[in-house]
Structures are given as C-alpha cells and as structure tokens.
Amino acid sequence: MDVGLGTLLAxxxxxxxxxxxxxxxxxxxxxxxxDTMDELLAAMAKNPAGPPxxxxxxxxxxxxxxEKKIAALEGTEACRLFGSGxxxxxxxxLSCVDAGSNVILVDTCYNxxxxxxxxxxxxxxxxxxxxxxxxTDEVLDxxxxxxxxxxxxxxxxxxxxxxxxxxxxxxxxxxxxxxxxDNTYSTPLHFQPAKLGIDLVCHSATKxxxxxxxxxxxxxxxxxxxxxxxxxNEVSLLGAVxxxxxxxxxxxxxxxxxxxxxxxxxxGNAVAAWLEDRPEVARVHHVSLPSHPQHKLFxxxxxxxxxxxxxxxxxxxxxxxxxxxxxxxLFGRGVSWGGYESLVIALPVHPIDYPxxxxxxxxxxxxxxxxxxxxxxxxxxxxxxx
Numbered sequence: 001m002d003v004g005l006g007t008l009l010a011x012x013x014x015x016x017x018x019x020x021x022x023x024x025x026x027x028x029x030x031x032x033x034x035d036t037m038d039e040l041l042a043a044m045a046k047n048p049a050g051p052p053x054x055x056x057x058x059x060x061x062x063x064x065x066x067e068k069k070i071a072a073l074e075g076t077e078a079c080r081l082f083g084s085g086x087x088x089x090x091x092x093x094l095s096c097v098d099a100g101s102n103v104i105l106v107d108t109c110y111n112x113x114x115x116x117x118x119x120x121x122x123x124x125x126x127x128x129x130x131x132x133x134x135x136t137d138e139v140l141d142x143x144x145x146x147x148x149x150x151x152x153x154x155x156x157x158x159x160x161x162x163x164x165x166x167x168x169x170x171x172x173x174x175x176x177x178x179x180x181x182d183n184t185y186s187t188p189l190h191f192q193p194a195k196l197g198i199d200l201v202c203h204s205a206t207k208x209x210x211x212x213x214x215x216x217x218x219x220x221x222x223x224x225x226x227x228x229x230x231x232x233n234e235v236s237l238l239g240a241v242x243x244x245x246x247x248x249x250x251x252x253x254x255x256x257x258x259x260x261x262x263x264x265x266x267x268g269n270a271v272a273a274w275l276e277d278r279p280e281v282a283r284v285h286h287v288s289l290p291s292h293p294q295h296k297l298f299x300x301x302x303x304x305x306x307x308x309x310x311x312x313x314x315x316x317x318x319x320x321x322x323x324x325x326x327x328x329x330l331f332g333r334g335v336s337w338g339g340y341e342s343l344v345i346a347l348p349v350h351p352i353d354y355p356x357x358x359x360x361x362x363x364x365x366x367x368x369x370x371x372x373x374x375x376x377x378x379x380x381x382x383x384x385x386x
Contacts, residue, residue: 029056062247063081065251070209095200108132139168150177150178151181184203194221201221315386346360
C-alpha cells in the first residue's frame with residue numbers, strides 16, 4: 001500500500017513484537033544463539049544482515065527496524081545505521097576511494113568532513129579538491145581522471161549554499177563517478193537526493209531524525225548492493241555501529257519528525273525574516289528567504305526549509321559577537337542542532353570566495369514560541385549595535 005511520508009513515520013512496518021505491543025521491543029543483546037552449528041554458520045554467511053541475526057555488530061532487530069524506516073523515507077533500497085553521523089560520512093567516503101583517488105568537496109561543508117579528507121586520508125594518498133559548489137560547471141571542471149567521488153552538502157554548513165544536485169549527479173553518473181550528499185538539514189521529508197541520482201545519502205541522525213538531543217547516530221541510504229558492500233567492509237571492519245537502545249530511541253523520535261519539522265521551519269522563517277530587517281545584521285543566510293541568491297533553486301529542489309540558518313553581523317569585532325551570543329537566554333551555546341532546544345554558535349568563516357574571514361552567527365530555532373525567541377534576540381542585539 002502506497003502511503004505518505006507522515007504515515008511511514010507513524011507506522012513501523014513490522015515491529016517484530018510477539019505480544020502485540022504498540023512500541024517495538026528493544027533487543028538489547030550482543031549475541032544470538034542457535035540450535036545447531038549449521039544454523040549459526042548460515043547466519044554468519046548472510047549479507048546483508050537480517051533475520052536470523054547472530055551478532056549485533058553486524059545486525060540487530062531494533063537497529064534494522066530504524067534502518068527500514070529511513071530507507072523507506074529516502075526512497076532507497078536499503079539503509080545502514082552507524083554510531084554517529086561522522087561514522088556514516090567516513091564510511092561512505094571510504095567505500096568509494098582507494099590510494100590515489102581524488103574527491104571533490106564543497107568548501108563550506110561540515111568541518112570534520114573537510115578535515116577527514118584534507119588531513120587524515122591524505123596520509124593514504126587520497127587528494128582533495130575544494131569548490132564553492134554554487135556553480136555546476138565549477139564542480140564538473142574540477143573533475144580529474146582520478147576523481148572517484150563528489151561529496152555534496154546542500155545546503156552547506158554555516159553559509160547554507162546549495163548545489164544543483166540533479167545536474168551534478170547526472171554528469172557524474174555519465175563519467176562513472178560516485179556521488180554522496182549530507183542530507184541532514186533537509187531530512188527525507190523535504191528532500192530525497194537519491195531520486196535525483198545521488199548514490200549515497202548520509203545523515204547525522206543525531207539531529208532532526210531523532211530530534212530529542214538524546215541520541216548520537218548516523219545513516220547511509222543507498223542501493224542494496226552498496227549497503228551490502230559497506231556492511232561487509234566499513235561496518236564489519238571498523239565497527240562504528242549503532243546500539244539497540246539508541247536505535248529504539250531513533251525510531252521513537254522519528255514518529256514526530258513531521259510535526260517537529262513544521263514547527264522548526266515556521267520558527268526559522270519568522271526569525272530569519274525578522275533579522276533581515278535589523279540594522280545590526282549585514283546578511284542572513286537562509287534558503288527560504290527570497291533574498292537568498294539560490295532561492296529559486298531551493299524552491300525547485302526542496303519541499304521546505306528548517307529552523308537552522310546563520311547571519312553576518314555588521315559589527316565584526318570578535319568580543320562583541322561573542323558577547324551577543326552570551327547574552328541570549330533561550331538559545332543555548334552549543335554545537336549541535338535538530339533537537340527541541342534552540343542553540344547558537346558564533347564562528348569565523350573563510351570560504352574560498354571570501355576575501356577575508358567573517359564572523360557569522362548560526363542559530364537553530366527549537367520548539368519554543370517564536371515570539372519568545374524574537375524577544376530574546378532583540379535584547380541581545382544591543383551587544384552588536386552599529
């Protein structure tokens with residue numbers, strides 16, 4: 001039966017409950033036992049992991065339930081969960097590269113992704129090419145004979161820049177180059193990159209998917225063949241797996257994703273539009289604003305935005321920008337986002353097309369009343385008044 005994404009979120013689709021319980025059980029076990037050695041050996045030989053399970057590093061019913069739900073939401077054949085978003089990103093990249101490979105990456109991406117490719121994998125002969133990503137031709141012109149992966153993040157971290165995902169995915173597939181994207185910001189409810197040809201869709205499930213700031217998790221959604229290969233190699237050998245209880249919390253959190261995302265989006269849009277008219281603000285980076293330079297691309301690609309965006313203060317004094325963040329009462333100073341609570345972080349950024357570093361303030365609007373968030377921002381903006 002074909003149903004909408006909201007219905008998929010509400011229904012587990014096979015809880016494997018033997019008692020009729022509405023909430024699925026938690027299989028908090030490391031090991032599964034068998035009646036015979038032949039049954040155990042047959043289970044160990046299976047890939048992908050699934051019933052019968054033999055070891056929770058490879059497969060677990062509680063984890064598989066969340067994986068099936070996320071794959072259904074993304075419209076992919078399979079999903080694999082990890083112990084963190086960075087574990088998913090690392091595994092996706094490692095599944096595509098060898099010594100001597102080149103990777104193209106948008107320069108305003110999540111910083112640990114950049115560090116992994118620029119510093120860590122350079123030790124093994126993997127080279128990195130950074131691009132702004134806002135121009136498709138720039139991305140394609142950066143392709144070299146040894147390019148094996150183009151890693152996108154649309155919108156990107158901190159500056160929320162978009163890439164024309166469909167155009168890049170089509171061109172890379174014609175060249176035999178894999179594509180991956182960090183889809184954490186949009187979630188499958190607002191964007192399904194696999195349907196545009198992206199090979200590997202990554203998530204920090206810590207953020208919107210779980211939504212309660214009590215889980216650290218990551219996901220890769222892809223074809224069954226790719227997930228089987230990642231399970232056999234990166235999952236089994238590196239072992240960054242998600243624990244059953246965390247998977248249960250993730251499944252629980254996803255049931256309210258549609259409702260939460262509506263509230264985050266409404267609050268983010270209201271606060272961003274309000275800040276755009278403030279004399280203390282030079283520029284607001286939010287894809288939903290008509291002033292965003294790629295707003296038309298956003299409207300064409302995505303179904304909605306979220307409560308995460310940034311702005312550049314006119315005052316570029318580091319101490320005053322930090323004093324603004326410190327004065328906020330409803331926005332906690334923190335690095336993550338996607339939970340129920342509003343958060344703020346102030347950082348200097350220096351993308352390749354900026355002549356010099358600029359301080360930006362990233363805001364995440366949680367589930368508080370938007371009017372309360374506006375009052376909090378108004379009193380704190382006195383710290384950066386021109």
